[in-house]
Amino acid sequence: MTDHVTCVPSGVGGWGLRCGAMTDRPDLEFPDGFLWGAATAAYQIEGAVHEGGRGGTVWDAFSHTEGKVANGDTGDVACDHYHRVEQDIDLMVDLGLRAYRFSIAWSRVMPDGRGRVNEEGIAWYGRLVELLLEHDIVPCPTLFHWDLPLGLEEIGGFRNRDTPSWFADYAALMADRLGDRVEMWSTFNEPWCYAYLGHASGVHAPGLRDDKAAVTVAHHELLAHGLAVQAMRAERSGLRLGIVINPSPVEREGSPDADEDEMRRIDAIHNRWWFDATLEGRYPADLLDDLGPLAEAIQPGDNDEIHQPLDWMGINYYFDLLVRGVRPDDTERLRNYPTVVRTADADRRAVHTDMGWPITPDGFTRLLVRLRDEYPGLPPLYITENGCAFDDPVVDGACHDPRRIEYLDLHLRALHAAIEQGVDVRGYFQWSLMDNFEWALGYDKRFGLYHVDFDTLERTPRDSADWYRDVIAANGISDPR
Ligand code: FCB
Numbered sequence: 062m063t064d065h066v067t068c069v070p071s072g073v074g075g076w077g078l079r080c081g082a083m084t085d086r087p088d089l090e091f092p093d094g095f096l097w098g099a100a101t102a103a104y105q106i107e108g109a110v111h112e113g114g115r116g117g118t119v120w121d122a123f124s125h126t127e128g129k130v131a132n133g134d135t136g137d138v139a140c141d142h143y144h145r146v147e148q149d150i151d152l153m154v155d156l157g158l159r160a161y162r163f164s165i166a167w168s169r170v171m172p173d174g175r176g177r178v179n180e181e182g183i184a185w186y187g188r189l190v191e192l193l194l195e196h197d198i199v200p201c202p203t204l205f206h207w208d209l210p211l212g213l214e215e216i217g218g219f220r221n222r223d224t225p226s227w228f229a230d231y232a233a234l235m236a237d238r239l240g241d242r243v244e245m246w247s248t249f250n251e252p253w254c255y256a257y258l259g260h261a262s263g264v265h266a267p268g269l270r271d272d273k274a275a276v277t278v279a280h281h282e283l284l285a286h287g288l289a290v291q292a293m294r295a296e297r298s299g300l301r302l303g304i305v306i307n308p309s310p311v312e313r314e315g316s317p318d319a320d321e322d323e324m325r326r327i328d329a330i331h332n333r334w335w336f337d338a339t340l341e342g343r344y345p346a347d348l349l350d351d352l353g354p355l356a357e358a359i360q361p362g363d364n365d366e367i368h369q370p371l372d373w374m375g376i377n378y379y380f381d382l383l384v385r386g387v388r389p390d391d392t393e394r395l396r397n398y399p400t401v402v403r404t405a406d407a408d409r410r411a412v413h414t415d416m417g418w419p420i421t422p423d424g425f426t427r428l429l430v431r432l433r434d435e436y437p438g439l440p441p442l443y444i445t446e447n448g449c450a451f452d453d454p455v456v457d458g459a460c461h462d463p464r465r466i467e468y469l470d471l472h473l474r475a476l477h478a479a480i481e482q483g484v485d486v487r488g489y490f491q492w493s494l495m496d497n498f499e500w501a502l503g504y505d506k507r508f509g510l511y512h513v514d515f516d517t518l519e520r521t522p523r524d525s526a527d528w529y530r531d532v533i534a535a536n537g538i539s540d541p542r
Contacts, residue, residue, distance in 0.1 A: 087537030089477045096199065096488030097533040098160030099153065099510065100446050102206035102250065104136045105497040107166065109143035114179040116172030117211035119218070119259075120500075123266030134503030140495055141518050143185070148520070150192045152494065152511055156526060157533045160199040162445055162490045163189070164206035164250065167231055174210030175227040183238050190242050200243050201445075201490075203305060204232055204289065205282075206250040207265065207500075214267055219255070219278040225285035232289035236296040244301050247375055247445070248289045251307040252282040253331060264501050273354040280358040283338050287367035304339060305375030305445045308332040309382045310424040310431070324384050326351055331382065340438045342368030373487070375445030376432075378472070379416075381424030415450040415506055420468060422475035429479035429486065441485045447472050448492035450499070450506040453523065460512045460523040469525065473538050491529060495520055 104120045124135035142149055153161055167174060169182030186202070193200045205228065209218055218224060232248065249255075256279035258265035261272050269275075290302050311328045329348040337345050342364045349356055412420055425447075432439055449468040453460055469491065480486050496509035504515050510526040513519070532538055 087532075087535040088539045089474065090535075090537035091477065091489075092480065092487075093536075094487075095536060096160045096443065097529075097536075098158055098162055098199070098201065098488060098490040099156070099494040099529075100162035100490040100492050101142070101494050101497060102164040102203070102208075103166035103169075104139070104206070104208040105493075105499070106140040106142040106495070108137060108139040108141045110137050112143065113169060113185055114172060114181045115166065116168035116174070116179075118166065118168050118208040119211060119214045119266035120208050122211055122214075123268050126268070129266075129268060130501050131503035131505060134498065136498045138515075138518075139498045140513055145518070146189055147192065149494070150196060150198075152520060152522075153193075153198055154196050155522075156510065156530050158198050159533065160201055160245075160488060160490065161193055161494075162201040162203065164203040164208075165235060166208050167205065167228075168208065168210040168212075170234065171210065171231055173212035174224075175213065175230065178234065187239060187242075190239055194242060199245065201245045201247070202235070202239070202243060203247045203250045204228075204235060205248065205255075205285075207255050207259070209267070218267060219281045219285070220260075220274050222281060225281050225288050228285040229288035229292040233292040233296045236293040236300060240293070240297040240300055244299065245303075245373070246293065246300060247303045247305045248286040249282055250305045250375075250445075251377060252279060252286070252304075252335065253307060256282060257330075276352050276354045277358045279334070280355060280363070283335075283367045284363055286339065287369050290369040290371070291366075301372040302369075303371050303373040303375055303440070303443070304335075305377060306335045307377040307379075307446075308335070308428060308432070309378075309380070310428045312381050312383045312421075312424065320384075327382060327384060336432065336436055336439075338364070338367050339371065339374075340368070340436050371440045373441050373443055374439065375443050376429070377446035377492075378425050378428065378444065379447065379449075380418045381421040381428070383419070383421075414464075414468070415452055416502070418449075420449070420471070422471040425472055425475040426478045426482075429476070429484045430482050433482075433484045439485075441487045443488040443490070444476060444486060445490050446492040447476075447489065448508050450508050452505070452507050453512075455512050455514070455521050458521065460521055462523040462525050465523065465525040466528045469529070470538060473532070477538075 104118065110121055120136060124130045165186055169185065170179055171177065172179050190200045213224055213227065256275045259267055260269040260278050261275035263270040286304050293300055293302060309331050311324050313324060325347060329345050329351065333345045334348055337343055414420065449465055451462055451464045453462040476486060476489060491510060493508045495511040496507040496513040498504060499506035510529055511520045511522055
C-alpha cells in the first residue's frame with residue numbers, strides 16, 4: 062500500500078505547521094543554482110484587454126458569456142498587471158525570485174493571431190523582460206496559456222489544421238524580437254486542459270462539448286509545439302525550449318473497485334500521450350485504439366514534426382488522480398479531471414484545498430521518479446507550477462496562511478525526495494505570485510503568495526511570501542521535526 066502524506070488538521074487553530082524558522086543552512090538543501098521562481102499567466106493577471114492594440118481572445122468571449130464563469134467574473138481588469146508591472150516586479154524582488162514564469166498573450170503581439178504584428182504589444186513584453194533582467198530575474202515566457210486569439214477561433218481555432226503553422230509564425234516572431242534577451246521558452250501550457258476542458262467538458266473557453274474536437278485539438282497542439290520549436294531554432298540559436306505538461310499519477314489505493322482498464326485509459330490520456338509524443342515520436346498504441354478520431358487527425362510525418370529535441374520540460378503538479386469505481390462507460394468523468402478527482406476516497410483525503418483538490422505530495426515524488434524511469438530521453442525538468450488555493454483574509458494588514466505554507470512545504474519535501482533519487486529537476490515555480498482570475502472559477506480561488514484585493518487592487522504579502530523568501534535565500538527548507 063502506498064503511504065500518502067496528507068495535511069492533517071491539528072488541534073486548535075486547524076493546521077500543524079511542520080516548518081520552522083529558517084537557519085542559515087537548511088536541512089533539506091536543493092542543488093546549487095536551483096532556479097526558484099513564481100508563475101502567472103497573461104489572461105489571469107494582465108487586464109487592459111482593450112488597450113495597447115490587443116485583439117480579443119477566446120477567454121474574453123467565454124467570460125462575457127452568461128453563466129460560464131463564477132460570479133460573472135471576467136479578466137477585463139484582473140490584477141491590472143498591465144499597468145502595475147513595475148510594482149509587481151518589486152514584489153518579485155522582495156521575494157528574491159530568481160525566475161519569473163509568465164505567458165505572452167498571442168493577441169497582444171498578433172491581434173488576429175496571424176498576419177499583422179502589433180508593435181505596441183511587443184514593446185510591452187520587451188519592457189517586462191528588461192525590467193526582469195535589470196533585477197537579475199530570469200524571464201521564462203510561455204507562448205500559449207489558453208488565450209487563443211478570437212480571430213483564429215472564428216476559423217476553427219486549434220481544430221483547424223492550419224493553426225499549428227500560424228502558431229509557429231508567432232513563435233518565430235517572438236524568438237526574433239525577444240530571443241536576444243530571453244533564453245528559456247515554453248511553447249504550450251497544459252495542452253490537455255485546453256483540449257479537454259475547452260472542447261470536451263466545455264468548462265473552459267472556447268466552451269465546446271465535442272469529444273472529437275478535443276482529440277483533434279490535442280493533436281494540433283502537439284503539432285504546433287513541434288513546428289514552433291523548429292521555427293524558433295531556425296530563427297535563432299541558443300534558445301532553451303520546452304513544453305509544460307500537467308501529468309498526474311493515477312492511483313487506486315483505497316479503491317478496490319477501480320477498473321484496471323479505466324485506469325489505463327486515464328493514464329494514457331493524462332500522461333503517456335504527451336510524453337510519448339514529444340519524447341519518443343509516437344502515440345501510445347492503446348490510446349490510438351481508445352480514441353478513434355485521433356487516428357483521423359494524424360497525417361503522415363506528424364510524429365516526426367512533434368518529436369523535436371527539447372532542452373527542458375515543465376511539470377505542473379497539484380494532486381494525483383485517485384480512481385474509484387469508475388465505470389468503463391463513464392466517459393463524462395474522463396472529460397474533466399476534477400470530476401475524476403471528486404471520486405477520491407473522501408475519508409482518506411479529508412483535507413482539500415478550496416479547489417476541492419486533495420493534497421497528495423507523495424504522488425509528486427512518484428510521478429517524477431516514474432518519468433525518469435520510463436523516459437530515457439527525459440530532458441532536465443522544471444516544476445513550472447505547484448500551489449494551492451486557500452482564502453485566508455487580510456486582517457490588520459496581515460494575511461496568515463498556514464495551510465499554504467504547509468502545502469508548499471510538503472511538496473518541496475516531496476520534490477527534494479525525487480531529486481535525492483536522482484531525478485534531474487533544476488527549478489521550481491510556485492503558482493502563483495498573486496491571486497488572480499482562476500479561469501471558470503473566477504476570483505474566489507486564491508493561489509497567491511500575495512493577496513489581491515480585487516476592489517482596490519492592493520497587493521498584501523501573505524505569510525507564505527515571507528516563508529518562500531526564506532526558502533529561496535537558504536536554497537532549501539529546514540526540518541524542525
Ligand atoms: C493550472 C493552470 C494555471 C492555474 C492553475 C491553478 O492548471 O495552468 O493557469 O489556473 O492550474
